[in-house]
Amino acid sequence: MGFLSDALSRIKPSATIVITQKARDLKAQGRDVISLSVGEPDFDTPDNIKEAAIAAIRRGETKYTPVSGIVPLREAISRKFKRENGLDYKPSQTIVSTGGKHVIYNALLATLNPGDEVIIPAPYWVSYPEMVVLCGGKPVFVDCTMEHSFKLQPEPLERAITPKTKWIILNSPSNPTGAAYSRAEMKAITDVLMRHPHVWVLTDDMYEHLTYGDFEFVTPAQVEPNLYERTLTMNGVSKAYAMTGWRIGYAGGPQHLINAMDFVQGQQTSGTSAISQWAAVEALDGPQDHLPRFRKAFEERRDLVVSMLNQSKYLKCPMPEGAFYVYPSCAEAIGKTAPSGKVLATDEDFVSELLEAEGVAAVHGSSFGLGPNFRISYATSNAALEDACNRIQRFCGSLR
Ligand SMILES: Cc1ncc(COP(=O)(O)O)c(C=O)c1O
Numbered sequence: 202m203g204f205l206s207d208a209l210s211r212i213k214p215s216a217t218i219v220i221t222q223k224a225r226d227l228k229a230q231g232r233d234v235i236s237l238s239v240g241e242p243d244f245d246t247p248d249n250i251k252e253a254a255i256a257a258i259r260r261g262e263t264k265y266t267p268v269s270g271i272v273p274l275r276e277a278i279s280r281k282f283k284r285e286n287g288l289d290y291k292p293s294q295t296i297v298s299t300g301g302k303h304v305i306y307n308a309l310l311a312t313l314n315p316g317d318e319v320i321i322p323a324p325y326w327v328s329y330p331e332m333v334v335l336c337g338g339k340p341v342f343v344d345c346t347m348e349h350s351f352k353l354q355p356e357p358l359e360r361a362i363t364p365k366t367k368w369i370i371l372n373s374p375s376n377p378t379g380a381a382y383s384r385a386e387m388k389a390i391t392d393v394l395m396r397h398p399h400v401w402v403l404t405d406d407m408y409e410h411l412t413y414g415d416f417e418f419v420t421p422a423q424v425e426p427n428l429y430e431r432t433l434t435m436n437g438v439s440k441a442y443a444m445t446g447w448r449i450g451y452a453g454g455p456q457h458l459i460n461a462m463d464f465v466q467g468q469q470t471s472g473t474s475a476i477s478q479w480a481a482v483e484a485l486d487g488p489q490d491h492l493p494r495f496r497k498a499f500e501e502r503r504d505l506v507v508s509m510l511n512q513s514k515y516l517k518c519p520m521p522e523g524a525f526y527v528y529p530s531c532a533e534a535i536g537k538t539a540p541s542g543k544v545l546a547t548d549e550d551f552v553s554e555l556l557e558a559e560g561v562a563a564v565h566g567s568s569f570g571l572g573p574n575f576r577i578s579y580a581t582s583n584a585a586l587e588d589a590c591n592r593i594q595r596f597c598g599s600l601r
Contacts (some may be wrong), residue, residue: 212331216568220552224562234560235589237577240376241445242525244498246480247491250442253483254476266475268467269459270297270451274478277485278451281436285409286423288434290453296462297481299473301407301437301450304462305370306332307469308403308433308452311461312367313338320361320369322353323570324528326376326405330570338367342570347530350519351378351571355389359396368401369394371421374408377569377576378528379503379521381412384419391425402432407450410441410492412523413500430455440524441492442484447477499525502579502586509590510577514597525580528566532573537600545600548573558599559592 217238224236257263269275275292282288282295298304305328313319313336321329323342330340343361345351358369371390374381382390394400404421412418422432437450452459466472503521510518510529515537518529531551538544539554549565552575556562566574579586 208335211334215327215331217327217564220556220562220564223556227556227560232560234556234562235581235585235592236562237579237581237586237589238562238564239580240526240578242440242443242495242580243582244443244491244495246443246447247484249487250444250480250483253487254447254480257476257479262475262479264475266472266478268472269463270295270472271475271478271482274451274482274485277482278453281485282434282453286420286434288420288422288429288453290434294456294459295451295453296459296466297449297451297473297478298462298466299450299470300448301405301435301439302328302332303448303466303470303473304435304437304450304452305329305403305405306336307462307465308435308454308458309333309336309338309368311458311465312401316365317367318363318365320358320366320400321570322371324351324375324377324566324574325370325570326372327568329370339365341366344571345380346571347517347519347574351375351380351528352382352386353390355393358390358393362393362397362400364399366397366400368403370403370405372405372407373418374412374521374523375526376408376524377526377564377566378519379524379526380519381408381416381522381524382419384417384424387419387421387424391421391428394421394428395425398431400431402428404432404434406434406436407440408524409436411496411499411525413496413503414522416522418523433458438481438484441495443491443495444477444480444484447480448473449477449481451481499579502583503527505583506577506579506586506590509587510593513590513594515600516593516597525578527577527579528569528574529577530574534597534600535573539596540599548575551575555593555596559596561589561592561596
């Protein structure tokens with residue numbers, strides 16, 4: 202009998218973390234590497250939020266908190282849902298966990314039985330299928346092609362639903378594509394879900410505040426209020442408030458689901474850091490004036506990257522509505538030979554030869570469930586992005 206659990210053999214390491222580590226190792230060896238693989242803003246946490254955390258420490262807010270979070274934060278979350286999404290969640294209908302990732306994990310752990318199916322539109326955030334598998338469920342993928350701007354279409358969704366479907370996970374704006382659903386596109390999806398009352402909706406709204414131009418963000422229970430009773434609306438402060446390291450995610454949902462998640466969390470972490478929770482109260486209730494600044498910087502970078510990638514031989518890069526990722530196709534580069542002599546058979550070969558030849562770290566699309574593409578995170582300086590895109594153009598130009 203082996204020491205490690207069988208569950209461990211069913212999951213894969215995160216490709217994003219693997220590639221980011223490889224880039225770090227190459228840098229440590231003295232190579233000039235630009236890493237476009239990490240999914241976190243390069244901005245610092247706004248000062249008012251840091252000050253709120255320091256004040257909390259000074260007040261002695263350094264003890265265990267209620268499992269689902271401190272009351273002031275759950276009240277702030279309740280206000281946020283009302284103010285920004287038109288959703289009524291009482292503070293008792295909210296839960297705070299150790300990052301958005303932990304919210305999703307708790308929801309799946311609290312609800313999945315062996316064989317339960319979870320529909321995951323592909324390309325997907327790398328952690329969804331692995332979390333489903335760890336919780337004993339079965340991921341069911343629905344391809345969302347570039348032709349449809351990487352967005353789920355109603356007919357394939359309808360075909361994927363079975364009597365065993367427990368959840369669908371929606372993520373708009375999306376990691377890895379940046380694609381975000383308009384109200385009409387979301388309505389087309391919620392119309393299908395209305396015909397299948399046994400399917401629950403887990404919406405990952407982590408990138409809500411990072412949309413560009415005049416795009417209007419919407420969330421499923423807002424577009425279709427009749428879904429409220431079977432929707433978990435998940436969000437967090439990691440991306441929009443540059444707080445990835447503080448580890449705060451939250452959700453609003455039906456009381457019985459939140460109670461079940463609280464039950465699970467009580468035997469896992471006992472709740473997240475008290476200090477981070479006080480910082481999150483300030484993030485949600487305090488001034489939001491950093492947001493237009495973040496959005497403007499990201500929008501400029503998106504435009505720069507999309508334009509430079511589309512000038513590159515063999516690449517096609519759609520213009521995404523949000524997040525800080527682009528997801529170009531490298532289909533035309535497949536079958537070509539890299540400077541090392543290697544023939545590029547997959548998108549994984551493409552990114553690994555790109556890293557080898559030009560020191561640019563990106564993540565292959567097949568790890569997000571749809572390729573041949575690759576993901577670039579543009580949460581880095583304009584100068585680094587311009588340099589990286591020039592190197593990508595040079596690499597593509599060198600393929601024979
Ligand atoms: C779509 C999506 N959901 C959730 C998360 C996790 O957020 P957190 O860092 O708050 O756990 C990420 C982080 O990369 C993400 O991209």
